[in-house]
Amino acid sequence: MRCIPPEPDFAEGQLAEKAVWVALKASLPDDVVLAHSVQARHGRAEHEIDILVLWPGVGMAAIEVKGGLVTNEHGQWFQSGGKDGKHRLQDPLAQSQGSMHAFKEWITDQTGSKMTSRFAYLAAFPYSAVPQDWVKSGNPRTIILDHADCKNPAEKIRHAIETEGGGTVPLAPSYLERIIPWLEGNLEQSQGSAAGYAEEEHQQDHLTERQAVLITATRSLPRIRFTGGAGSGKTWLAVEKARELCKSGKRVGLFCYNKGLGLYLSNQVAHWRSARPAFTGEFHEYVLSLGVPAGIGQDYFDIEMPRMLKELATALPADEKFDAIIVDEAQDFAPEWWDALRECLRHPDSSEIYAFMDDGQDVYKRWDSAMALKDLVPIHIDDNLRNTKKIAETFKSFAGEKFTPRGSTGLAVRRVECSPEDAMDVASDCVDALINDGWANNQIALLTTNSRHPIHLGYFQDNTIDEYWREFHANEGEFYGHVLGFKGLERSVVILCVNGFKEMESAAERLYVGLSRARTLLVVVGDSEQLREAGGNQLGLALSRAQKWDPTAR
Incomplete structure (x- = not known):
């Protein structure tokens, strides 16, 4: 027997x-359809059929069910229960x-044709007895099912439909099939669509916001080094710490290394109604804003620029110095940068410093930032909140033994096997396939580990990198980037294009960054042996459990 719902x-x-x-299920034939709690509107009035019987070749029956002991006194219906032992009841047959x-009017509107099938209304009192000779004006006994009738109600219902039901013809099987979709109201979601996973990302946001307890718990500590794995909410904490300090009237500098993250931080503070940081963005942009001349080469950025800043800072007026500095992705900062930034504090030895970092994402391998932060109290953040567990399991080996995924299980990681030379083209196929599957293009980021994607490269060649990052933060289309430039950033879907490595020494860190940028779906494109060589056996094992995927298959 078909039941709605089953x-x-x-x-x-x-x-x-x-x-x-x-x-009813035990008594009626198998071709009958039963529907429970059928809602219908007639004008502004709302109606509910407790049980609707659709019997092909016979007709339909709407049954109103009343439990307890049902009685009628001087034309008023009562039902047992309540403080007086019984309470008034609306006429169940009139209901x-x-x-x-109401249902006949509604289904006529839906199908576009007038309903002519026989249709009876009944009331069922499964715990009450109604004598067979009972009669009330407008309420024939034939349309009431009492305790005895409910033991084998099929023939009673057939008789009621055929003798009391309105309509001129039996219920045709073809008309029944037309009605069923309106009763079921099926609503399906494509498994490839992102719509069904928005709730997971909202839950990730909620978990991240709960990290605010760390700010409250450490408010008496003026210098802290927050250390945590990818997805632990460090960037969110850095922004919230800046908000707290600004609200207290302090002059704050909020710094990072990468341009993309710098623009993200600037966008976050731009809408604050309260005071904002005196500076938000890249460390190097801050230095240039003070008048330090621009230069080129690694020695300039690592040594000469911070030296000139340090000299300039000694002459800065007190009202241009900071009460507190906050650095996100602090592992990217050279020791000389830290020395120079300290000189930009009103009190270099005691003003507030907060560093948010992940030692496992030291992709530049040019310095040991921790050595410059010995006077900062270490606070460890072990919970991963920004990724699903399926994604977090892929980079767990990089994040440390205390790393604990807290997100939902999520979608299986997808694995596309190909050579490093073919990875770029195959990853581009993945973008097209995901969009065809229902993912929005602005949910997708394609990140390379070696050479840039042609679209990414075009911005560099045209010297329009600022526009490139503005377009990313405008969130209007798919993004093509490199893992180094995407630190601290994220998208719902990330296609990690493993197209080789410039230096194997930093390959593991690049993989760690790339694997941890996806919130909902991760696609890893590349050669298994190279991935195992670069990321280790644990990564190889994790990816061996991923879902094999061919983006060109339809």
């Missing part, structure tokens, strides 16, 4: 409905009749 969830107060439902008419 297994109704009867609440505590619907035990009588459950009893009648079970009796059933109203629901039947």
Whole structure:
């Protein structure tokens, strides 16, 4: 027998409905369709049919069910229960009749044709006895099912439909099939669509916001080094710490190394109604804003620029210095940068310093930042909140033994096997396939580990890198980038294009960054042997459990 829904969830107060439902299933033929709790509107009036019987070749019946002991005194219906032992009851047959008419009007509007099938309304009292000779004006006994009738109700229902039901013809099987979709109201979501996973990302946001307790718990510590794995909410904490300090009236500098992250931080503070940091963005942009001349070469950025800043800072007026500095992705800062930044504090030896870092993402391998932060109290953040567990498992070996994924299970990581030379083209195929599967293009980022994607390269060649990052933060289309420039950033879907490594020494760190940028779906494109060589056996094992995927298959 077809039931809608297949297994109704009867609440505590619907035990009588459950009893009648079970009796109908046991008594009626298999080709009958039963529907529970059918809602119908007639104008502004709302109606509900407790149980709707659709019997092909016979007709339809709307059944109103009343539990307890049902009585009628001087034309008023009562039901047992309440402080007086009984309470007034709306005429159950009138209820059933109203629901039947509302349904007929509604289904006529939906199907576009007038309903002519026989249709009766009934009331069922599964715990009450009604004498066979009972009669009340407008309420024939034939449309009431009492305790005895409910033991084998099929013939009673057939008789009621055929003798009391309105309509001119039996219910045709073809008309029944037309009605069923309107009763079921099926709503499906494509498994490839991102719509079903927005809730998971909202949950990730909620978990991240709960990290605010760390700011409250450490407010008496003026110098802290927050160390945590990817997805632990460090960037969110850095922004919230800046907000707290600004609200207290302090002059704050909020710094990072990468341009993309710098623009993200600037966008975050731009909408604050309260005071904002005196500076937000890249360390090097801050130095240039003070008048330090621009230069080129690694020695300039690592040594000469911070030296000139340090000299300039000694002459800065006190009102241009900071009460506190905050650095996100602090592992990217050279020791000389830290020395220079300290000189930009009003009190270099005591003003507040907060560093948010992940030692495992030291992709530049040019210095030991921790040596410059010995006077900062270490606070460890072990929980991963920004990725699903499926994604977090891929980079767990990089994040440390205390690393604990807290997100939902999520979608399986997808694995596309190809050579490093073919990885770029195959990753581009993945973008097209994901969009065809229903993912929005602005949910997708393609990140390379070696040479840039042609679209990414074009911005560099045209010297329009600022526009490149503005377009990313405008969130209007798919993004093509490199893992080094995407530190601290994220998207719902990341295609990690492992197209080789410039230096194997930093390959593991690059993989760690790339694997941890996806919030909902991660696609890893590349050669298994190279991935194992670069990331180790644990990464190879994790990726061997991933879902094999061919983006060109349809």
